[in-house]
Amino acid sequence: MDTETVKKNANRTEEEIQEELIRRQKRKETITSILPVVGLVVLVVLFTVLTKGQFIGMDNLKLLVNQCFTMCVIVVGGAFLYSIGGLDMAIGAIMALSATVLTLAFNAGVPFVISFLIGVVVSVACMSVTAFIRNYLKVTPFIASLCMMNICQGLVLTAIASTGRIVFNYSQAAWVDDTVTKIITLVLLIFVGYVLFNYTSIGKSLKAIGGNATAARISGIKVEKMVFIAYAIVGITIAIGGLFTVVRSGVADNTLGTGLNLNVMTAIVLGGFPLTGGANAKFHAPLIGALTVTVLTNGLGLLGQANAMGYAIKGLLFIIVVASTYEKSKGKLIS
Amino acid sequence: MGNEVLISCRGICKNFGATRALINVDFELRRGEVCGLIGENGSGKSTLTSIFAGVQPATSGEMFRAGEHYKPHNMVEAQKAGVAMIVQEAGTLPGIDVASNIFIGNYEMFGRMGVLNKKKMYAEATRILEEIGAADIKATTKVAVLNFEDRKIVEIARAMYLNPEILVIDESTTALAQKGRQLIYKLIDKMRAENKGVIFISHDLEELERVCNRITCLRDGVVVGHLADEEIKVANMRPLMVGRDLQGHYYREDYDGTSSDEVVLDVKHITSENGYVRNFSIKLHRGEILGFGGLSECGMHEVGRMIFGLDKTITGEVEYVPQHKKIDSIKDAISLNIGYISKDRDNESIILNASIQDNTLMASYPKISRLGIITPKAEKELSDKQIERMRTKCVSGKQYVSQLSGGNKQKVAFSKWLAAGSDIYIMDCPTRGIDIGVKAAMYDMIYEFKKEGKAIIMISEELPELIGMSDRMIIMKDGAISAEVMRSPDVTDTKLIEYMV
Known part of the structure; x- marks a missing residue:
């Protein structure tokens, strides 16, 4: 073998090694991105087998739609908020306030659509306050949202002080609490959200801000305005979630929206969405997460384990997912 | 032993x-x-x-x-x-x-x-x-x-x-x-x-x-x-x-320091908030490479930031002469096709944890959206064009910037303004921390910009680079101009240092 051939062979192996490494890296990325989906499928299969098919029965599927609906609606907006990083603990309380005000308006004779719009205004206003505190008072959004949570809870308690709860006149808007209405609403929301997130400058700018706010500003992205938009979008979805929740339950009170913050956060994490936001934020991730949380809650309920084991299993799963999908060294989960 | x-x-x-x-x-x-x-x-x-x-x-x-x-x-x-x-x-x-x-x-x-x-x-x-x-x-x-x-x-x-x-x-x-x-x-x-x-x-x-x-x-x-x-x-x-002989030139070879008479930027009596720059005025011409040199606290970095609208000016104004418009904010600057490359690349110029494409297009979203929609095809086209022009070494535009070498990261920072179609470039230490090969490519590019009639402000802490590239050198000291030196083979480091200290 002459030297030329030796060299060629050596070169080829180097290239092969490089290709192999790129392939391995891609495989790792693929695994990380499909793991949440696989997890969801495994859970569905597992519960179907354990409940002898009851899990995928028509009744339970309807129940699943109802159970996951509010969370799915909110995480559509949540994707925008979380893509710029920062946790929000006020989502549940704002939903309660928005739904309470909506109910008050509706009961006072305001037309349904106008009542709903009033609800939207309330939640968008509340989220804008958080955005304002974040933008101009430079307070960590997490802290800002905690303040907002307390303010909203206070307002709800004031509104229901005399009666303890406000009854929503269910019979006049029964069509809202219908599985078909919900599916149509959700599909529309997801479509609009998907386009906004992936194919407009809003979604792209938000991801850039999540990645590096200073670089985004210097590149001409109007950071403050975009932050407002993100909070407003989640505000709209909160109002929609609030409407459906209050119509279904028939009453607005201070327990409305309890546990929602943590469920949304769990959904975000289980779906593989980085809590710091940035370019790795994928629109579908929190939706997958929301489905996973719902399937888990529902399935354990069917097995009669809703409370006894439910929380423990969710907690355990949370740790497993976080530990296996996040690159701990980079501190991607919470910066 | x-x-x-x-x-x-x-x-x-x-x-x-x-x-x-x-x-x-x-x-x-x-x-x-x-x-x-x-x-x-x-x-x-x-x-x-x-x-x-x-x-x-x-x-x-x-x-x-x-x-x-x-x-x-x-x-x-x-x-x-x-x-x-x-x-x-x-x-x-x-x-x-x-x-x-x-x-x-x-x-x-x-x-x-x-x-x-x-x-x-x-x-x-x-x-x-x-x-x-x-x-x-x-x-x-x-x-x-x-x-x-x-x-x-x-x-x-x-x-x-x-x-x-x-x-x-x-x-x-x-x-x-x-x-x-x-x-x-x-x-x-x-x-x-x-x-x-x-x-x-x-x-x-x-x-x-x-x-x-x-x-x-x-x-x-x-x-x-x-x-x-x-x-x-x-x-x-x-x-x-x-890995190859660096034949011929490294910086530009000509000593023709002339540029067009057309003023593009007129900086009038600006003062910075931190007081590093006081009552500073300068004119930038089309086709000019205007070098800024001085010690690190002489105020030259602040001048760049103020012209771009990134830092506030307490007094004075920056005018974009062809349209007689005042530049007050980053938005103004970008709309007038001005680009700014920061000294602090990793924190201010690029998003490390995002793809080359995302970084390249960051300043171009309004430009490529049609009826509010940005198509993946339009994104890829514009981004790939810059990768080719800058000869950025990468697997594809989808590769994350964090995986690139320092020089290639800086190429991405340049690409962003190329994609946005900038005509005026403000570069703060454009070759800091990048290796010789890429440096030479950058100098070629800057010279090409000049020949295309673009205007460049190059703020640099490296004197050879200033002398090698600028048409006109502004040496700053304590927030003011201490010397203005025209391009010539006779300019030396020692001469410039005298003006700096």
Whole structure:
């Protein structure tokens, strides 16, 4: 073998090694991105087998739609908020306030659509306050949202002080609490959200801000305005979630929206969405997460384990997912 | 036994994900040697030395220390085996005092039945600091109050207290100022005199020519050559690093400092909030490369930021002359096709954790959206065009910027404004921390911009670059212009420095 051939062979192996490494890296990325989906499928299969098919029965599927609906609606907006990083603990309380005000308006004779719009205004206003505190008072959004949570809870308690709860006149808007209405609403929301997130400058700018706010500003992205938009979008979805929740339950009170913050956060994490936001934020991730949380809650309920084991299993799963999908060294989960 | 091998390695490979940082590296260091490690950014110098020092393990390959297998699990283990390293970033802990930093990981040396003998520790720390010639640093001082330079000296003390046989000095990105330099040279001399070994990484090739008696060059993770004794010349090192002869010019070759008479930017009496710039006026012409030089606090960086609308001006205004528009904000500047490249690349110019494409298009979203919608096709087209034009070395536009070398990251920062179609470029230290090959490409590009009739403000801390590229040089001192020098073959460093201080 002459030297030329030796060299060629050596070169080829180097290239092969490089290709192999790129392939391995891609495989790792693929695994990380499909793991949440696989997890969801495994859970569905597992519960179907354990409940002898009851899990995928028509009744339970309807129940699943109802159970996951509010969370799915909110995480559509949540994707925008979380893509710029920062946790929000006020989502549940704002939903309660928005739904309470909506109910008050509706009961006072305001037309349904106008009542709903009033609800939207309330939640968008509340989220804008958080955005304002974040933008101009430079307070960590997490802290800002905690303040907002307390303010909203206070307002709800004031509104229901005399009666303890406000009854929503269910019979006049029964069509809202219908599985078909919900599916149509959700599909529309997801479509609009998907386009906004992936194919407009809003979604792209938000991801850039999540990645590096200073670089985004210097590149001409109007950071403050975009932050407002993100909070407003989640505000709209909160109002929609609030409407459906209050119509279904028939009453607005201070327990409305309890546990929602943590469920949304769990959904975000289980779906593989980085809590710091940035370019790795994928629109579908929190939706997958929301489905996973719902399937888990529902399935354990069917097995009669809703409370006894439910929380423990969710907690355990949370740790497993976080530990296996996040690159701990980079501190991607919470910066 | 002058030529006994102190440390060696065989077939070392290191992968970071799909990036191959080191490929089958063989290396040895003998007694009495000061070995310079050279190579462009991202060639694997720091990776190799950090493996020697136990910071990270190799993916494959073997190391030998004095003939025996050597595989340190951490820096403390390496240090106990006589290998100490001074790292490029300050690796000190700011919250604790100097002595605790020096002996971190080795507190048991001063333990007495589980209790730390602080008095002994402080005494020992003081002794070491004196020994390396930094008696002015007190062992009880909190590291947080020390300046960058002194923190590095604390690190040097930490590297030296166990009397290492092999000292690794990694100066590949940050350079020490005079005080630290002298200290390092003294240390190197001492190590050589004691017949020990030094591995020295530095970007300053002249410095390496002075202190080293052997040079090993890495390129893309592969050892590409060695130089010994008389061969150690800057002229031999450069081509070895770049992999081809740097023929002909490096900077532009002409001495024609003229540009169009058309003023594009008129800066009138601006003053910065921090007071570094006072009542400053300048005009920028079409087709002009306007260089700004001075000491780091002379205000030249602030001038760039104010023109772009990034920093506030207390007095005065910046006018875009062709349209008689005032520039008050970044938005104004970008809408008038002005681009700004920050001095602080990783924090202000690019998003490390995003793709080349995302970074390239960051300033172009309004430009490529049709009815509010941005199609993946439009994105890819615009981004790929810049990758091709800048010759950015990457797998594809989808690759994350964090995986690129310093020079290629800077190319991405340039691409962003190319994509946005900028006509006026404000560049703050555009070639800082990037290697020769990419630097030359950048200079070519800047000169091309000039010929296309674009206007360039180049703020630089490197005088040769200013002299080599500018049509007109503005030397600043204490926030004002201390000299204006036209392009000419007679301009020298020394002349400009006189205006600076």
